[in-house]
Amino acid sequence: MRIIDLSPTLSPATPVWPGDPALRLTHPASLARGDAFSLTELTMSAHTGAHVDAPAHYVRDGAGADVIPLETLVGPALVVDTGEADIISAGVLDGLAIPPGTTRLLFRTRNSARGLMVSPRFHTDFVAIDAAGARWLVQRGVRLVGMDYYSAAPYDALAPTHQILLRAGVVIVEGLNMMAVAPGGYEFICLPLKLKDADGAPARAILISP
């Protein structure tokens, strides 16, 4: 069994969505300063690094990150490579030969080739899913989508894709580092912090290859 870590390291060099709070790690106690132990305090947006979007992110009175079903977050997943596509449209999805019954679908896009998740600067020209692509995924019964940058939706059209997926109960996992992942079938495990009523939550996500 081989474990592939999909979560980028969280540090002040981790990219942050424009306008989101900065990620800060401070140290109220420190062995190096003579304390009995070291202690880290963490401040961050729930949408920095690898994270889940809960329905509450884009749906008024939507469910929080603490009640996203673990049964959706854990299980077989398919990693597909979208090659040079600039947008994940219904047409692009049609061409990926996704087997019927695929419930967890992770996209390795040009974002990975460009190393966006390990670049401290935020990029707006990332590959994401358009509204018709989102409807395609819902209609095919996909229950979880994984993205290799910070949004399931294009930067200039954020609401439609998020709303289509989240209203249908599709779990969105964003901020995955897919640079070292080959297309194919894996066991996927994404465990977000259980933040009460929150619109999202930071997560560690892994793939297990047989």
Added chain:
Amino acid sequence: MRIIDLSPTLSPATPVWPGDPALRLTHPASLARGDAFSLTELTMSAHTGAHVDAPAHYVRDGAGADVIPLETLVGPALVVDTGEADIISAGVLDGLAIPPGTTRLLFRTRNSARGLMVSPRFHTDFVAIDAAGARWLVQRGVRLVGMDYYSAAPYDALAPTHQILLRAGVVIVEGLNMMAVAPGGYEFICLPLKLKDADGAPARAILISP
């Protein structure tokens, strides 16, 4: 397959170690206030809720939470019940009939019967492992211990147990809600946030029962 969630919900009602920073969830953007989406900002100690202790917590220049091996955090685990024991000593461990080769060991103690992890008030009289018990675990080759309250070590002797375990590379997982868990064998998955060089990290932890 049944998934048992071991992470308590994170909210202002989650207990916090005395002196640690408070857990705060704030909302820089909110659908209810007319924003295009809702956004949560999180501030917390790395040692609130379910979390891992990294060697850096008690060992100067020790490794951080970001490099704890995933291969240790994922795999078969044994849940043992320590009954009415007030301390997990070498003698108590001798009496638990722990099979040789057990590498991940989760303790369900009186802390669970008392519901300590779901009580907002911090308690100091929790069950933990004494120094001789920690040496016993290292000698038997245990690589990960899971605790059902906030410390592997008793409140009045924090350093020895932590130092013995962390210097030996044993991963410590604390703050688990074991109230609904029966003793026995499971698959354990603990995925902490990948906080660079941090002395610990919040984690979501689950058991999978066959």
